[in-house]
Amino acid sequence: MAYIEFFKNSIQSSFEEMFGETISLENETRAPEWFTSKGVAVVIGITGGKKGRVLIDMCPDTALELTRKLIPDSDEELALFTVAEFCNIASGGAATLINNEFRGSALRVAPPSIFAGANFRLFSPKLNSVLLSYVTGFGNIDFHIGFEGE
Amino acid sequence: MKGKRLMIVDDSPAIHVIIERAAAANGYEVCAHAKNGDEAVKQYKLTMPDVITMDITMPVKDGLAASKEILAENPDAKILMLSAMGDEEIIKEAKDIGITHFLKKPFKGEEIVNVINNMISNQSGG
Numbered sequence: 001m002a003y004i005e006f007f008k009n010s011i012q013s014s015f016e017e018m019f020g021e022t023i024s025l026e027n028e029t030r031a032p033e034w035f036t037s038k039g040v041a042v043v044i045g046i047t048g049g050k051k052g053r054v055l056i057d058m059c060p061d062t063a064l065e066l067t068r069k070l071i072p073d074s075d076e077e078l079a080l081f082t083v084a085e086f087c088n089i090a091s092g093g094a095a096t097l098i099n100n101e102f103r104g105s106a107l108r109v110a111p112p113s114i115f116a117g118a119n120f121r122l123f124s125p126k127l128n129s130v131l132l133s134y135v136t137g138f139g140n141i142d143f144h145i146g147f148e149g150e
Numbered sequence: 151m152k153g154k155r156l157m158i159v160d161d162s163p164a165i166h167v168i169i170e171r172a173a174a175a176n177g178y179e180v181c182a183h184a185k186n187g188d189e190a191v192k193q194y195k196l197t198m199p200d201v202i203t204m205d206i207t208m209p210v211k212d213g214l215a216a217s218k219e220i221l222a223e224n225p226d227a228k229i230l231m232l233s234a235m236g237d238e239e240i241i242k243e244a245k246d247i248g249i250t251h252f253l254k255k256p257f258k259g260e261e262i263v264n265v266i267n268n269m270i271s272n273q274s275g276g
Contacts, residue, residue: 014234018256071167082164088207089255092234099237109235111161111209 003098004028004130007054007145010093011132018086019069023136031129031144036121038062038142040080042087043122045110046095052147053127054094054109056087060116062139069138084112090143154270157182157199159190159216160232161208169203172259173266187216194220194227201266206233206240214243221248228269232257 008025015023038059046052058066060076067074067082074082088109095107115122129146156178158169163185170180182197184190188211190204202220206213213231220227229251231244236254244252253265 014256067164071164074164074167078164078167081162085162085164085255088162089234092207092236092255096235096237099239106239109207111207 002150003052003094003147004132004145006097006101007090007094007143008132010097011090011134011143014086014090014093015134015136018089019066019138021069021137023134023141025132026135026140027131027133029131029133031124031131031146033125034121034123035144036119037115037117038140039116039118040083041115041120041122042080042084043113043115044087044091046091046107046147047110048095048107049105050107050147050149052145053124053129054087054091055122055124055129055144056083056090057142057144058083059139062136062141065138080114080116084114088112153177153179154201155179155181155197155199156266157184157190157193157197157202159184159187159202159208159213160205161185162205165205165232168259169262172263175259176263176267178263178266187211187213187219190216191219191223195223198224201228201230201269203230203232203262203266206231206235206244214247217244217249218247230262230265230269232262 040063041057044054063079067079091109127146129144132143134141182193184193186208204213231252234255
């Protein structure tokens with residue numbers, strides 16, 4: 001996928017700036033259409049010159065640990081919103097890099113949708129997504145990134 | 151900045167907590183919270199804050215549309231635009247509607263307080 005390097009760069013810099021810790025890309029594969037969430041998932045739509053979608057997935061403990069790095073007394077609910085904000089920042093940063101590189105792309109990020117619960121499954125039709133699996137000191141974090149026509 | 155009043159507009163409660171704690175530690179009073187642009191316009195008219203921190207990407211009404219309405223109501227309103235998006239097109243759009251201060255996410259609490267301090271100082275200095 002043409003845009004994936006921009007996302008990798010933005011995910012890394014956003015994570016390190018936001019949480020002050022390193023994040024390592026462990027694996028990059030084609031994402032399955034169906035997958036079972038680790039427990040906290042956020043979906044952000046990409047609009048503009050090309051339509052796409054970014055999905056972040058992690059377990060609730062990872063979400064809470066990340067959030068407590070920023071807000072030590074935070075609870076599970078605030079953790080969901082912090083994951084959504086991280087996904088928004090990483091996606092917005094990538095869209096900015098793409099817009100600055102390819103004039104006329106005019107990519108924009110939509111407000112996030114948050115999903116939480118045990119063993120729920122998500123299905124992504126029509127999009128060939130890339131699965132980026134990251135390792136962090138807070139736990140594993142997956143990104144599914146797909147654009148139409150890729 | 152004792153006595154100066156701030157309105158926080160963002161759809162993320164985490165951002166509200168981070169900004170409010172940093173602002174309160176520096177003497178600001180957070181007089182209003184809004185989670186979308188529509189609420190922001192209504193809250194602005196009710197509370198008339200000295201400075202507004204305004205996210206761009208929000209449901210119902212985005213930060214650019216809300217800022218346009220607030221600046222139509224009061225052209226001297228001090229709005230600090232916050233966004234994960236920082237491409238030239240968005241910054242131009244923000245400047246075109248009269249926004250003069252912009253901070254890219256992610257930011258640290260002290261960074262945003264520094265920018266707000268500057269906005270207030272410029273206002274005081276005329």
